[in-house]
Amino acid sequence: FKHLLFFRSCKYDIYLSQDALNLLKAYLAKHGHVLLIQVLQTWFHIDINNDTNKKNSEDEEEMEEEVNVTRNDFDDRAMDANDVFAKCNGHAEYQSVDKELRDLQDAIKGVRESMAPLKLYKISAPDTQLVCAKTDPNCNILCGGFSNSEVRLWDLGQNNVKRRVNRNISEFELACYMQPEPSPDDNTLQIGAGLPLRGHSGPVQDVCVLPREELILSASYDNTMRAWRLSDYSCAALYRGHNYPIWCMDVSKSGLFVVTGSNDRTAKLWSLNRTFPVRVFVGHLSDVTCVKFHPNEVYIATGGADRSVRLWSVCDARLMRVLCGHRGVVRTLAFAPSGSYLASAGDDKKIKVWDLAACTCVHEYRGHHGKVTALDWSAIGKSSLTNRMVPDPSDLPTENSLLCSAGMDGIVKVVCDSYSKNKQMSNQEVLSSTYNTKCTYLVDVQVHPEWVVAIGTKR
Structure with a gap:
């Protein structure tokens, strides 16, 4: 009751600048x-504070941009004679923020700027097990x-919502058959079970999406690779050549070749x-478990169950390098940009x-x-992602990029690193985030x- 009396008697004054008042209006x-207009007019006493010396240069620039955008919109409204805010007062944020709140804001800002944002898709399929995804x-x-x-x-919400599903060729239509009208709420692709493409006779070991060609490639345990059309979800081609299950595949940057x-x-x-x-690349002593095109598409890297990584020339299938050092099966590869x-x-x-x-x-x-x-080593098209990992991106050399890894432990590691030919990087020079x-x-x-x-998935 005491605080209510203080509130009704305007015990607490509100100090704010004219710009803040304009923003509130x-x-x-x-x-x-x-x-809120009635409350502000009746119970609050506004003390306009025009002292801007407390602001630093960065705050002034940000405030000027926000005020200019908002003020243009407000000035148009203020010209109206019936403006409901002609006699209204208000308040905005305090110029001096509470110390604990400021410390919390700085901590949140530090976390956001030091970690690259992660978008995680978790696939749940009770009737089967997820093997691969892209x-x-x-x-x-x-x-x-x-x-x-x-x-x-699955449609992730950007486009491709409406598609015509390929007709079942095992059915035939009589003259009296009437095509059912499509439901207006019918979406072919749903976030639930997904749209199935059937044709393989064994587990699908790897997939790849080619949006420019409107194709999806899949490699299977049945020794074949298939191409699927995104226009009607039919099988466009069947590729045969391996005598045993296919474990992995990769598509060149131009989309012309597949390995x-x-x-x-x-x-x-x-x-x-x-x-x-x-072309056929022969030399591994055991299964070839991962493949990757070089960015210039002149070379191909392969990793195998023989614990070795090999580099091949595409034009003549000649072995160029053999890299040994792993103590287990090599499952994923990634070239630097x-x-x-x-x-x-x-x-x-x-x-x-x-x-x-x-x-x-x-x-x-x-x-x-x-x-x-899984590995991915990629240059960043926009600076927003790099800025989260590096305090001053202007100090980075040209060979800077993000190396990401994921595994069966459910962990995603993001490493921002750079290399030079004359020295090896120390652990102190590596910036990383772990999810x-x-x-x-x-x-x-x-x-x-x-x-x-x-x-990923949960097994």
Whole structure:
């Protein structure tokens, strides 16, 4: 009751600047808060404070931009003779923020600026198990491969909502058959179970989305690779050439070629307009478990169950490098954007960075306590993601990028690193972030301009 009397007798004065008052008026005018107008007019005493010496230069620039945008909108409203705020007073934030609140804001700002944002897609499929998954570069389509031989698609909300599903060719229509009218609320792609693509006769081991060609590629345990049309979800082509299950594949940056790795200890190069391989890379002593195109598409890197990483020439399938050092199966590869370095990881839970010119390991990252299943090493198209990892991006050399990893431990690690040919990086020069997700198994990680995308499941 005592505080109520203080409140009604205007015991507490409010100090704010004219700019803050204008901002408050513009906000209330836009949203029509009549009750707040009456409260401000009746119970509050506003003391205009024009002292701007307390503001630093950065605050002045930010405030001027916000006030100019809002003031233009407010001035148009103020010209109206019936302006409901002609006699209204108000308040904005205090010029001097409470110390505890300021410390909390600084802590939140520090966390946001030191970590790259993570976007996580968790796929739940009670009837089967997720084996692999990918998104397109624009993060519009999510494609997953499952152990029940299905490829499933999800629309992530950007486009491709309405699609005509391919007609079942095993059915035929009589003359009296009437086509049912489509429901206005019917969406082919749903976030629930996804749209299934059936045709493989074994678990789907790897998938890839080609939005420019409007195709989806899938490699399976049934020794084949298939291409699916995004226009009607039909199978566009069937590629045969491996004698044993296909474990992995990768598409060149131009989309002209595809490379696959198989249980038959070979990697094979394919052209999408031919159903037979155009190159065969032979040399691994065991399964080829991961493949990756070099950024210039002149070389291909392969990793195998023989614990080695090999670099091949595309034009003549000649072996160029053999990199040994892993103590387990190599499951994933990633080239640096410059093409000078190659990252590899696998069952030994370590990420090794190789200098391709010197054929040596220049760095080794640790931190995963499960098998590493995915790597992505990407340059950043926009500076917003790099700024979160590096306090002063202007001091970085040209060979700076983000190296991301994910594994069966449900952890995503993001490393902002740079290399030079004359020295190896120390641990103090490496900036990293670690995310502990609720997934028990992460199958893919990708770097996008604004965030890092991870896909996983809970087994």
